[in-house]
Amino acid sequence: MHKAEQLLLNNRRAVVNDRVFWLLAWTAGAIGLLLPLSIIGYLLFHGFQVLSWSFISEVPRGYPLGVSGGILPAIQGSLAVTGLGLAVAFPAALASAIYLSEYAQSQRFVAVMRFFTECLAAIPAILFGVFGYAFLVVQFGFGISVLSGGLTLAMLMYPVILVGSYSAFNAVERPLKESALSLGVSRAYVIRRTLLPKALPGIIAATVLAAGHAVGSAAPVLFTASVVQTRSSPSLDSPVMTLPTHLYNLVSEAVSFEHAYGTAFVLIACLLFANSCAMMLRHRLRK
Amino acid sequence: MSTQVASHPARRLGGLTLDPLVWMLTLLALVIGVSTFFLIVVYVLWQAAGVFGAVSLSEFLLFEPWVPLAEPPRLGILHAWVSTVYVTGIALLVAVPLGIVMALFIAEIAPTAVRNVLQPCLEVLAGIPSVVYGFFGYVTLVVWFEHIFDMTTGVSILAAGLIVAVMVMPFIVSTATEALDAVPRSFRETGMSLGVTRFYVIRRIILPRALPGIFAGIVLAFARGIGETLAALMLAGNSLAVPKELLDRGQTLTGLIATELGEAALGTEKFAALFAASAVLMLLILLINGGILLIKNRLLRHAQG
Numbered sequence: 279m280h281k282a283e284q285l286l287l288n289n290r291r292a293v294v295n296d297r298v299f300w301l302l303a304w305t306a307g308a309i310g311l312l313l314p315l316s317i318i319g320y321l322l323f324h325g326f327q328v329l330s331w332s333f334i335s336e337v338p339r340g341y342p343l344g345v346s347g348g349i350l351p352a353i354q355g356s357l358a359v360t361g362l363g364l365a366v367a368f369p370a371a372l373a374s375a376i377y378l379s380e381y382a383q384s385q386r387f388v389a390v391m392r393f394f395t396e397c398l399a400a401i402p403a404i405l406f407g408v409f410g411y412a413f414l415v416v417q418f419g420f421g422i423s424v425l426s427g428g429l430t431l432a433m434l435m436y437p438v439i440l441v442g443s444y445s446a447f448n449a450v451e452r453p454l455k456e457s458a459l460s461l462g463v464s465r466a467y468v469i470r471r472t473l474l475p476k477a478l479p480g481i482i483a484a485t486v487l488a489a490g491h492a493v494g495s496a497a498p499v500l501f502t503a504s505v506v507q508t509r510s511s512p513s514l515d516s517p518v519m520t521l522p523t524h525l526y527n528l529v530s531e532a533v534s535f536e537h538a539y540g541t542a543f544v545l546i547a548c549l550l551f552a553n554s555c556a557m558m559l560r561h562r563l564r565k
Numbered sequence: 566m567s568t569q570v571a572s573h574p575a576r577r578l579g580g581l582t583l584d585p586l587v588w589m590l591t592l593l594a595l596v597i598g599v600s601t602f603f604l605i606v607v608y609v610l611w612q613a614a615g616v617f618g619a620v621s622l623s624e625f626l627l628f629e630p631w632v633p634l635a636e637p638p639r640l641g642i643l644h645a646w647v648s649t650v651y652v653t654g655i656a657l658l659v660a661v662p663l664g665i666v667m668a669l670f671i672a673e674i675a676p677t678a679v680r681n682v683l684q685p686c687l688e689v690l691a692g693i694p695s696v697v698y699g700f701f702g703y704v705t706l707v708v709w710f711e712h713i714f715d716m717t718t719g720v721s722i723l724a725a726g727l728i729v730a731v732m733v734m735p736f737i738v739s740t741a742t743e744a745l746d747a748v749p750r751s752f753r754e755t756g757m758s759l760g761v762t763r764f765y766v767i768r769r770i771i772l773p774r775a776l777p778g779i780f781a782g783i784v785l786a787f788a789r790g791i792g793e794t795l796a797a798l799m800l801a802g803n804s805l806a807v808p809k810e811l812l813d814r815g816q817t818l819t820g821l822i823a824t825e826l827g828e829a830a831l832g833t834e835k836f837a838a839l840f841a842a843s844a845v846l847m848l849l850i851l852l853i854n855g856g857i858l859l860i861k862n863r864l865l866r867h868a869q870g
Contacts, residue, residue, distance in 0.1 A: 314687065
């Protein structure tokens with residue numbers, strides 16, 4: 279009798295525990311849903327009120343600079359730095375991924391290279407900035423410029439694109455690869471005609487992800503490419519404004535919170551668009 | 566027939582000339598790309614070595630304050646790494662329990678439709694740039710702190726820690742979800758068929774199996790947290806004092822580097838000290854990531870063999 283009561287009690291406690299856990303889990307799920315929505319919603323709501331055509335198409339004005347006018351040079355600068363970075367990192371990373379997945383003979387070599395690539399990806403953005411500043415800006419004499427910033431961002435993007443493309447290549451079915459090769463054409467031909475088209479969505483998704491990460495990160499360009507103000511359109515050897523560093527300056531110098539909302543809006547809107555494209559591509563790839 | 570094959574453009578071009586060329590170019594790209602890793606590591610360590618003419622390692626890490634303009638300059642990063650530990654500690658304290666429960670929800674409880682909405686939402690959270698998080702914290706948390714705690718300025722270790730928590734949480738959730746998803750379905754079915762509660766199955770059967778993966782995710786999240794720059798820079802308060810309480814201001818290692826690097830000239834002791842601070846950060850992060858990667862590889866090999 280006593281034992282049966284104990285069992286019943288244990289049973290009841292287990293059921294209570296289960297309900298409590300169920301409640302906690304749903305609460306956590308709700309937080310996971312509400313947190314992103316409220317952060318994004320908050321920023322987009324405030325940013326949208328600032329947004330106008332002139333905000334996107336004009337140079338910053340007023341004193342201190344950025345109180346009025348727009349953020350056109352920051353948009354151009356971000357595009358220039360990220361574009362240059364992509365132009366360097368994309369071909370290099372794609373070629374590296376092709377070598378690792380198609381040409382490399384030893385699995386050990388592949389593993390070692392992947393290990394170092396992932397270590398490179400683990401290095402935080404600020405360290406790329408520190409290295410880029412000392413090595414490219416000062417020692418190589420590139421100065422604070424699109425060139426220095428672009429190369430710094432290229433180092434940041436390279437491992438991300440490499441790892442993403444490598445898995446995209448590896449996801450291509452082996453029989454397809456083998457039957458293509460068995461036709462007696464060269465590996466280069468198989469890569470161009472069979473592998474690249476098959477792996478393309480995955481490669482693009484990884485590239486968009488890397489570029490989005492690079493556009494948004496201020497730390498690598500803070501000392502290598504960006505200045506508080508420029509009027510001229512970007513050229514390879516001149517410093518530029520970028521969206522993230524402009525946002526940082528507006529906030530840290532308390533210039534204009536209104537314009538900070540606007541800048542954040544532009545940055546987030548671009549990233550949301552790019553990331554949802556990447557997500558859709560990955561989704562299509564999985565099918 | 567054979568002439569047809571021989572005249573195939575791919576064979577004519579690729580078989581003879583293109584293949585070795587592609588092989589060489591792709592290998593070259595790989596070697597150059599991967600060697601940037603060694604370039605960065607060696608260069609940072611080399612520049613950092615310069616500081617140890619001015620201070621000893623223990624002075625640099627533990628005893629000296631950061632007064633680079635003093636004569637002779639006093640170069641110590643105690644306040645910075647204490648701030649970093651505080652900020653990252655707060656972040657993990659908040660993000661780890663929340664993240665694990667969220668992962669349990671996603672992997673074990675949520676209906677597929679909910680899961681399909683929740684995971685992209687968290688991915689969006691992970692895609693927001695650090696500087697935007699810093700700004701968001703500045704216009705929300707910092708303002709609230711000023712009201713709630715009656716502070717003159719709300720920037721503090723706590724504000725930075727909470728925002729970094731939001732930043733590392735999606736990462737913890739996704740690694741933990743992955744670890745939970747890797748536990749075979751049959752474990753759940755067998756467990757449930759014994760008539761115990763779902764919570765019991767999760768706690769006694771699934772969590773223990775997923776624990777190594779979850780733990781790896783937490784350690785990697787720690788490495789991400791200490792490398793976090795812009796949000797910590799904007800929210801921690803840039804104070805050179807060693808923080809003692811949650812609402813004190815502080816300056817993380819990354820914040821110190823970001824604040825001072827632009828004003829340091831190459832070859833000076835201050836420049837070397839900033840590189841030494843970078844080296845501390847870099848070695849810690851590489852140790853963590855390298856360690857986890859090696860363990861993971863060994864586990865994988867173990868599972869296969």
